[in-house]
Amino acid sequence: MKSFSLIILFVFIFSSCSSVKKHNEQRSSCISPEELKEDVDYAYNKIKEMHPKLYWYISKSQLDHKFDSLKQTITQPLTPLEFYFKLQPVIASIKEGHLSLRIPIKKFTKKEIKSLENKKGMFSRFEYYVSGEHLYIIENHDSIENIKPGTEILKINGIPVAEYLKKYTQLISSDGNNTTFQPYFLKDIFFNFYSAEFGFNDTAKIETLYNKQIKTYTITRAEKSKTDFEKDKEQKKKTLEKKVNDYVAFNNSYNRSFKFLAPDSSIAYIKVKSFSRTYSEKFYKETFVKIKNAKSKYLIIDIRNNYGGSLDEINNLYSYLAPTPFTLIKRSQVTSKSSPLKTNYFRKSNALEYTFKSLLYPAYIVSQTMNTYKKDSIVYYKMRADRETKPQDNAFHGKVFVLINGGSFSASSILSAKLKNDKLATLVGEETGGANDGTIAGFYSYQKLPHSKISLPIGLALVQPNISFTNTERGVLPDVTIKEDIQDILDKKDRQLDWVIKEIKNKKSIK
Numbered sequence: 001m002k003s004f005s006l007i008i009l010f011v012f013i014f015s016s017c018s019s020v021k022k023h024n025e026q027r028s029s030c031i032s033p034e035e036l037k038e039d040v041d042y043a044y045n046k047i048k049e050m051h052p053k054l055y056w057y058i059s060k061s062q063l064d065h066k067f068d069s070l071k072q073t074i075t076q077p078l079t080p081l082e083f084y085f086k087l088q089p090v091i092a093s094i095k096e097g098h099l100s101l102r103i104p105i106k107k108f109t110k111k112e113i114k115s116l117e118n119k120k121g122m123f124s125r126f127e128y129y130v131s132g133e134h135l136y137i138i139e140n141h142d143s144i145e146n147i148k149p150g151t152e153i154l155k156i157n158g159i160p161v162a163e164y165l166k167k168y169t170q171l172i173s174s175d176g177n178n179t180t181f182q183p184y185f186l187k188d189i190f191f192n193f194y195s196a197e198f199g200f201n202d203t204a205k206i207e208t209l210y211n212k213q214i215k216t217y218t219i220t221r222a223e224k225s226k227t228d229f230e231k232d233k234e235q236k237k238k239t240l241e242k243k244v245n246d247y248v249a250f251n252n253s254y255n256r257s258f259k260f261l262a263p264d265s266s267i268a269y270i271k272v273k274s275f276s277r278t279y280s281e282k283f284y285k286e287t288f289v290k291i292k293n294a295k296s297k298y299l300i301i302d303i304r305n306n307y308g309g310s311l312d313e314i315n316n317l318y319s320y321l322a323p324t325p326f327t328l329i330k331r332s333q334v335t336s337k338s339s340p341l342k343t344n345y346f347r348k349s350n351a352l353e354y355t356f357k358s359l360l361y362p363a364y365i366v367s368q369t370m371n372t373y374k375k376d377s378i379v380y381y382k383m384r385a386d387r388e389t390k391p392q393d394n395a396f397h398g399k400v401f402v403l404i405n406g407g408s409f410s411a412s413s414i415l416s417a418k419l420k421n422d423k424l425a426t427l428v429g430e431e432t433g434g435a436n437d438g439t440i441a442g443f444y445s446y447q448k449l450p451h452s453k454i455s456l457p458i459g460l461a462l463v464q465p466n467i468s469f470t471n472t473e474r475g476v477l478p479d480v481t482i483k484e485d486i487q488d489i490l491d492k493k494d495r496q497l498d499w500v501i502k503e504i505k506n507k508k509s510i511k
Helices: 002-028 033-050 060-073 080-092 110-117 161-169 181-198 226-236 240-244 280-294 311-318 351-370 411-421 486-490 495-510
Strands: 126-131 134-140 151-156 203-210 213-220 256-260 267-272 298-302 332-334 372-375 378-381 399-404 426-429 439-448 455-463
Touching: 002 080, 033 060, 033 080, 033 439, 033 455, 060 080, 126 181, 126 486, 134 161, 134 486, 151 161, 161 181, 240 280, 256 280, 267 280, 280 311, 298 495, 311 411, 351 372, 399 411, 399 495, 411 426, 426 495
Parallel strands: 267 298, 298 399, 399 426
Antiparallel strands: 126 134, 134 151, 151 203, 203 213, 256 267, 332 378, 332 455, 372 378, 439 455
C-alpha cells in the first residue's frame, strides 16, 4: 500500500512538471479559425446552460448578434491570449460582474517560482489610481527612483498607457449599467493584464509626468535583501491576533480591523477589506462586546474597496445590526437540479486529496441533491443565508453609517442593499460596484474551452438580497454622495469619513 502511494505521488509530480511545459507550449501555439469558432460556441452554450439569469442586462437577440459577429471576425489563426482579447469583451457585455474568462497566463516551474520569490515585484511595489485614460502612482513603498506620489505614467516601454487602459477596460465585467466598478478594479488588475501580454520581465522603461515635467525611468525587479527575507518570515507567523483580524502577509495588512474614533469611545469603527470568513465569527463576537461595554452610540462600517466574499460572514455581521429576526437573501435560483453537481468537485486536487475526496464523493452528491428543490417550476438551492436569523445578544442599536464606493462589490453590495432597504444604516460615499438587486455567484462550474484551453468559471446561483428591488440595473446608491479624487488620496484626506464624523458631532451638539 505504501509503495503504491509513492508511485501515485511520483506520477503526480512528473505529470505536474510535464503539464507546465505542455501548458506553455499550448499557450504560445496558434489555433485554427474553425477551432476558435468552436470554442466561441462552446462558451456560449455552457453559459446558456448554467447561467440562471443570462438576459438580465442584455437581450437574447443582442447577445446572439455579438457572438455571431465575433465569429465572423475570426479569419486567421490566433494564440489563446489573442483569442482571449477577442472573446472576453463579448462576455463582459453580458454585464454580470462574476462572469469572466480567466486570462491565459504562463505557468512557472518550481525553480522559476523559487527564483521569483527571491525577488521583489516590479510594478507591485507601487499603488495606483485610474481616472479615465490616466494611470497615476499614489504610493511608492520602496521609494523606487524617488518617484513621487501623484506621478502619471504616460508610457510603458514606448506604448501610451491610454491604449492599454482603453483595451483593458473592455475586459472588465461589471454588474448592469454600473460605471463605478471598472476604475477601482482596473487599478488592481492592470498589471495582471500587462504581465500576461508581455511576460514577467526584469526591467521596464516608463515615461512619467510630474509637475509638468516629463521624465523616463528604468525600473527593475530587484533582489530581496536579508532584511526583506526576515520580514517575510515574521509576517508569515500567524499569532491569534493575526488569525482573528485575518492577516495578509502579501501587503502586511489585515482584512478586518476595529478601533474607537473618539476619546469617549462613542464612535466605533470597523474596517473590512474582504469578507473572507476566516475567524470572522470570533472577530465580530469580540468586537461587539467591546462596543457594548463602551456604550458607543455610533458605528461606522467601512467596506470601501471590499470586493465581497462569504455570504455567511455578512449574514453574521448583519445579526449584530438587526433589531429583529431577519432573512438576508431570497431563495437562490439555479437552472436545474443538477447544477450543484457541476462544480468540479475534484478541481485542483493532488493525488492524496483526490483519493480522500473520492471516498467522500457519494456523500457530497447526496448533500448537494438534497439542497435543491423545485417549486412553481423554479429550481432553488438552499443556503444558510436564506433562512431566518435571530439578532445577536450583543447587537448594536445605535446609529450606523456604512462607507461604500465603486470597489464595494458582490457580498458588499448585498449587505449595503439590505441595510439600506431595512433603513438600518446611512450609506455614505459612491455607488457600489456590485448591483443593488443581486448577482450571479454562490458557487461555480469551471469550464475549459476545448481548443484554447481557457478557463471559464460560470456562477450557478442567483443570489439576491431580501429586499424590494429597485429594477434600476445600477449599484447600491448612497444616501449621501461624496466622491473622492486623486488629490484627496495624495493629501491623505478621507472626505467620506470626515463627513460622517462631522455629522455625528452635529448630532451630539444638537442633543
